[in-house]
Amino acid sequence: MIKAGIIGASGYTGGELLRLLVNHPNVKLELATSRSLAGKPVTSTHKHLEGFLNLKYENPDPEDIRKRCDVVFLAVPHGSAMNYVPELLDGDTRVIDLSADYRLKTSEFEKIYGLKHTDPRNAVYGLVELHPEVSEESLVANPGCFPTGAILAAAPLAAAKLLDIAVFDSKTGISGAGISPTETSHYPNLAENIIPYKLTSHRHRAEIIQELTALDGKLQSISFTPHVIPSIRGILTTAHLFTKEPLSTDDLKTIYEEFYRDKPFIRFPSGVPSLTAVRGSNFCDISFEADKENNRVVVLSAIDNLVKGASGQAIQNMNLMFGLDETCGLWLPAAAP
Ligand SMILES: NC(=O)C1=CN([C@@H]2O[C@H](COP(=O)(O)OP(=O)(O)OC[C@H]3O[C@@H](n4cnc5c(N)ncnc54)[C@H](OP(=O)(O)O)[C@@H]3O)[C@@H](O)[C@H]2O)C=CC1
Ligand SMILES: CC(=O)N[C@@H](CCC(=O)OP(=O)(O)O)C(=O)O
Secondary structure (H helix, E strand, C coil), X not given: CEEEEEECCCCHHXXXXXXXXXXXXXXXXXXXXXXXXXXXXXXXXXXXXXXXXXXXXXXXXXXXXXHHCCEEEECCCCCCHHHCHHHHCCCCXXXXXXXXXXXXXHHHHHHHHCCCCCCCCCCEXXXXXXXXXXXXXXXXXXXXXXXXXXXXXXXXXXXXXXXXXXXXXXXXXXXXXXXXXXXXXXXXXXXXXXXXXXXXXXXXXXXXXXXXXXXHCCCCEEEEEEEECCCCCCXXXXXXXXXXXXXXXXXXXXXXXXXXXXXXXXXXXXCCCCHHHCCCCCXXXXXXXXXXXXXXXXXXXXXXXXXXXXXXXXXXXHHHHCCCCCCCXXXXXXXXX
């Protein structure tokens, strides 16, 4: 059995890692950390895990964590993960970082996040559909939630070198903001509302550029605007992709189905994707329609930000890093409606 530890287990992605890992056939949950809740049962805060888990929160030092775990998930805010990684990797332990600390080149991270990076090692970007080489790595940077949906929506056209301009418009549930309440998450501010933010400067744009540019080979014009909607989970991305030549919907079908052949978590539902059809699951549902007159295609993607956008994708990475089938423990339908 793979002994797994979660640092930051009291948060939303930590809770979702626990929910998925309690039923993973190859994993034994060894450790759940929280600085503020050490000594309390994990089920005192994650009440949905009652009857599934006997762990108490702990707050051991990184060396102890490394000795006890084969794999450690870092579910902590960006800027914190880099303080753990060097000590955790000082042995055979493998690390999957859900924060943004290792997703970008160090200089780009420092520019976008305004933080000094103290550990300039490289990590593979853990979007499994594009980076199967995660299986060879001991440190994986799990992608951001918005970039996961946006990159998967545009990757086939970028790889075919057909993409000219990409405009991503995303709507997210509020769990993307983490467990601490904010003015945006305050019920009267969010209910019956849609809140756009960081209209041109969201930090996730850098990840989208990094990955699509790598596929296409040169810098494309890429814009991204997020909105929070009054849902708890889910990200629906509308990608307006302007192409170098006019494409039909049949062309798109050929390109997308070929690119995602044998990728178990990419689905092409009939009609448009829906947040409820992916909620609680690791699927990314994609649909597309050509607007030939404008050299534009509209691609929609739907994910659960806490699963394919975070904890499910992290387990997908773990599966490959340990030589398991990528669907292991993750082959679950959504909790719809
Ligand atoms: N929510 C989402 O949809 C997604 C989140 N992510 C990323 O995953 C990471 C976790 O997100 P999320 O679960 O939402 O965050 P939460 O705020 O819900 O939880 C973070 C947890 O980390 C612990 N923590 C906070 N600061 C530190 C620290 N300095 N050292 C150790 N532990 C700390 C906290 O527990 P305590 O204070 O008790 O120790 C807290 O429970 C973040 O980097 C986030 O950006 C990525 C994709 C999607
Ligand atoms: C609603 C909300 O606030 N969402 C967050 C993104 C969530 C996230 O998970 O960011 P990382 O993947 O980079 O850690 C935001 O816009 O910053």
